Amino acid sequence: MDFTFNEEQYFFQQTLKDFLTDNVTPASIRRRWDSDDGFDQDAWRSLCELGTSATQIPEDCGGLGLRFDDIIMMIQACGQAALPEPLVEHSFIAAPLLAQLHASQPSERVADILAAMASGEAMVLTASMINPYVNFAHSATHVLLQFGDDLHLIDSKDCTLTHVTSVDRSRRLAEVKCQPNGTTCLTNGRLGSELWQATLNRGALANAAQLLGLAETLVQMAVKHASDREQFGKPVGVNQAVKHLLADCAVKIEFAKPVVYRAAYTLAVAPNRADWAVSHAKVSATEAAQLAARHCIQVFGAMGYTWECDVHIWAKRVWALANEWGDVGFHKNRIHEWLVQPKALLGPEFTFGRRNIRDVEHID
Amino acid sequence: MELIYTPQQQDFRMEIRDWLREHVPTDKLASFDTAEGFAAHREWEKTLASGNWGMVTWPEAYGGRGCDLIEWLIFEEEYYRAGAPLRVNQNGIFLLGPTLMEYGTPAQKERFISAMASGQEMWAQGWSEPGAGSDMAAIRCRADRDGDDFIINGQKIWSTRAVFADWVFGLFRSDPSSSRHHGLSFILVPLNAPGVTVRPIPQLNGLPGFAEIFFDDVRVSAENLIGGEGEGWSIAMSTAGFERGLMLRSPARFQQASKKLVELYRERRNDILDLSIEDAVVKCYMDAEAYALSTYQTASRLQQGAKIGPESSCNKIYWSELDIKIHETALSLLGAHAEVEQSDAPDQSVVSAWLDGFLFSQSGPIYAGTNEIQRNIIAERLLGLPRR
Numbered sequence: 001m002d003f004t005f006n007e008e009q010y011f012f013q014q015t016l017k018d019f020l021t022d023n024v025t026p027a028s029i030r031r032r033w034d035s036d037d038g039f040d041q042d043a044w045r046s047l048c049e050l051g052t053s054a055t056q057i058p059e060d061c062g063g064l065g066l067r068f069d070d071i072i073m074m075i076q077a078c079g080q081a082a083l084p085e086p087l088v089e090h091s092f093i094a095a096p097l098l099a100q101l102h103a104s105q106p107s108e109r110v111a112d113i114l115a116a117m118a119s120g121e122a123m124v125l126t127a128s129m130i131n132p133y134v135n136f137a138h139s140a141t142h143v144l145l146q147f148g149d150d151l152h153l154i155d156s157k158d159c160t161l162t163h164v165t166s167v168d169r170s171r172r173l174a175e176v177k178c179q180p181n182g183t184t185c186l187t188n189g190r191l192g193s194e195l196w197q198a199t200l201n202r203g204a205l206a207n208a209a210q211l212l213g214l215a216e217t218l219v220q221m222a223v224k225h226a227s228d229r230e231q232f233g234k235p236v237g238v239n240q241a242v243k244h245l246l247a248d249c250a251v252k253i254e255f256a257k258p259v260v261y262r263a264a265y266t267l268a269v270a271p272n273r274a275d276w277a278v279s280h281a282k283v284s285a286t287e288a289a290q291l292a293a294r295h296c297i298q299v300f301g302a303m304g305y306t307w308e309c310d311v312h313i314w315a316k317r318v319w320a321l322a323n324e325w326g327d328v329g330f331h332k333n334r335i336h337e338w339l340v341q342p343k344a345l346l347g348p349e350f351t352f353g354r355r356n357i358r359d360v361e362h363i364d
Numbered sequence: 365m366e367l368i369y370t371p372q373q374q375d376f377r378m379e380i381r382d383w384l385r386e387h388v389p390t391d392k393l394a395s396f397d398t399a400e401g402f403a404a405h406r407e408w409e410k411t412l413a414s415g416n417w418g419m420v421t422w423p424e425a426y427g428g429r430g431c432d433l434i435e436w437l438i439f440e441e442e443y444y445r446a447g448a449p450l451r452v453n454q455n456g457i458f459l460l461g462p463t464l465m466e467y468g469t470p471a472q473k474e475r476f477i478s479a480m481a482s483g484q485e486m487w488a489q490g491w492s493e494p495g496a497g498s499d500m501a502a503i504r505c506r507a508d509r510d511g512d513d514f515i516i517n518g519q520k521i522w523s524t525r526a527v528f529a530d531w532v533f534g535l536f537r538s539d540p541s542s543s544r545h546h547g548l549s550f551i552l553v554p555l556n557a558p559g560v561t562v563r564p565i566p567q568l569n570g571l572p573g574f575a576e577i578f579f580d581d582v583r584v585s586a587e588n589l590i591g592g593e594g595e596g597w598s599i600a601m602s603t604a605g606f607e608r609g610l611m612l613r614s615p616a617r618f619q620q621a622s623k624k625l626v627e628l629y630r631e632r633r634n635d636i637l638d639l640s641i642e643d644a645v646v647k648c649y650m651d652a653e654a655y656a657l658s659t660y661q662t663a664s665r666l667q668q669g670a671k672i673g674p675e676s677s678c679n680k681i682y683w684s685e686l687d688i689k690i691h692e693t694a695l696s697l698l699g700a701h702a703e704v705e706q707s708d709a710p711d712q713s714v715v716s717a718w719l720d721g722f723l724f725s726q727s728g729p730i731y732a733g734t735n736e737i738q739r740n741i742i743a744e745r746l747l748g749l750p751r752r
Binding site for chain 2: 001002003004005006069219223226227234235237238240242243244246247248250251254255256257258259261262265280283284332335336339340342346347348349351352
């Protein structure tokens with residue numbers, strides 16, 4: 001029993017964090033807002049060169065073959081920086097979906113696309129039925145489309161995009177329409193169903209980890225502002241009313257972290273038995289991030305309600321990610337369905353399943 | 365990260381489970397805030413000690429088993445799973461014990477720890493005074509040095525379990541010219557010493573769980589001083605750290621309560637009209653599990669040499685508010701029956717247990733440092749907001 005990250009895992013996170021701190025600033029994010037495609041090609045190329053796009057790709061396809069718990073803090077770092085580019089969607093949602101397919105049903109076609117994803121030559125995004133829109137579909141080379149239990153790989157040239165405008169200007173959403181057929185289909189049936197179930201869980205958990213990171217930055221911004229801004233001759237942050245707003249956020253964040261990390265571990269060792277852990281993570285992280293957004297704006301006062309103040313870069317991402325890959329209602333409902341099952345393993349001795357997480361009995 | 369119990373840990377779990385199955389009393393013991401209940405709980409502590417289960421993390425020389433923190437969590441999980449009696453000596457084993465391990469002399473450990481682990485001596489705590497609650501540095505109760513003794517004068521209040529306990533530990537002002545957190549000493553005082561008067565204070569449930577303690581020229585040997593004279597504040601702070609940090613309220617307590625809540629909900633969910641109850645039940649179960657995961661994470665970190673820090677103040681807020689939520693939700697599920705303390709109804713014991721737990725949960729955000737104080741600590745020491 002060891003619930004800590006190792007040095008290598010911290011190193012991956014720190015490397016990405018350092019890059020994002022230097023290269024993804026509020027000013028550069030606002031420049032993306034003013035551009036047509038909202039996409040910084042240089043940043044994307046550098047992220048791929050760092051190896052981030054290769055982490056979830058098997059070693060025999062030119063990747064690093066890391067587990068989801070190895071990279072969960074990298075996703076958190078993307079949230080901390082409010083990174084606009086769809087690194088999470090490409091590297092941590094689409095790539096593991098194809099890697100999982102490749103593990104059970106190897107093919108040259110999938111191996112090729114995985115290799116192209118690792119190098120950054122291909123950018124692949126996922127169009128799951130749970131989400132009405134795909135973020136940055138216009139920048140993708142391919143889309144992985146869910147059609148019932150079918151999994152299709154579709155060239156983005158064959159997709160029709162209908163753009164919509166998100167409240168979060170960093171997100172570039174489009175409805176994706178295309179004609180799946182026998183040649184685009186990678187798999188279907190039971191395997192397809194399993195892949196999409198695991199993908200929903202990865203998507204929800206990836207959002208949870210980003211929400212955690214967003215919440216952390218929001219609290220840091222609020223702390224800095226409350227320490228600098230003076231009223232009545234002293235920093236506003238000396239007042240308990242302000243302190244307690246932020247302490248409440250810290251408590252929510254502290255207790256969402258282990259839930260997110262446990263879910264990452266569960267996804268790594270038992271991707272199709274992770275519903276409970278993932279839903280718990282999505283709910284906890286969403287609540288923490290929504291509170292952080294709300295309280296951060298409050299601490300900034302009128303400035304927090306302006307376009308000029310950078311708080312909304314993070315707050316709006318929270319509001320967007322909160323409802324993607326299943327909203328809180330969807331995830332609470334999954335937990336509720338499980339709790340009312342007579343066979344659910346409840347009680348203190350079952351935190352990690354019967355003997356370990358792999359043994360958890362589930363809805364299936 | 366590997367969230368799997370080793371075979372040794374699984375064997376350990378089964379060993380506890382088997383022992384508890386044989387030894388846990390079938391009938392619920394009376395409240396330990398009654399004379400009869402206190403005696404019964406003291407007997408249970410002796411039974412636990414006879415199996416070397418008094419405090420598993422302590423060295424074998426002191427009646428423990430030298431367990432690590434993960435094994436301690438496993439022990440707690442089995443303990444609450446079995447519905448074993450609450451620990452009447454929690455002031456001793458969870459608070460004073462760890463302090464003695466760190467700051468006690470070999471003679472003090474020898475004298476006090478084994479007697480604590482074996483259920484021979486029960487402990488009360490003496491922090492608060494009429495003028496020193498959240499502001500504990502305002503302590504005035506004096507301990508004047510007189511040769512090899514201290515002479516204690518003054519008053520302590522809100523001393524949990526002091527009505528029936530044998531000893532009290534607490535902070536006393538040993539340097540009369542000092543102020544605030546300087547000049548305080550951590551001293552152990554036998555409650556049967558001449559000059560000690562203990563006056564019960566009924567708690568919310570009408571039972572004397574609290575006491576005031578009056579000290580009138582009470583003579584205590586300086587052998588009962590823990591750490592150096594005047595070093596009491598930092599020693600007490602380490603005790604407070606244990607209290608809200610890890611030991612006082614293990615997650616199993618809330619996981620067991622939330623399991624019972626889910627069971628109650630399953631029985632009654634077809635009759636409830638309040639749509640928020642479903643949400644509350646889900647939330648309670650999730651939060652109890654989150655507290656468990658957080659504790660496993662902290663335990664893993666501590667085993668790798670990390671130290672417990674200001675983030676421990678988050679624990680205190682989290683479990684105390686969770687406890688209230690669990691019991692409020694249960695009372696909502698029980699509806700109009702929830703207020704009944706005593707009746708001949710067949711399920712009265714169920715109602716009584718929830719009502720009793722609900723009353724007790726009201727104290728959670730107050731004891732061990734109010735949640736408002738914890739929020740200040742989080743804001744200043746964890747987040748770095750300015751003090752003034």
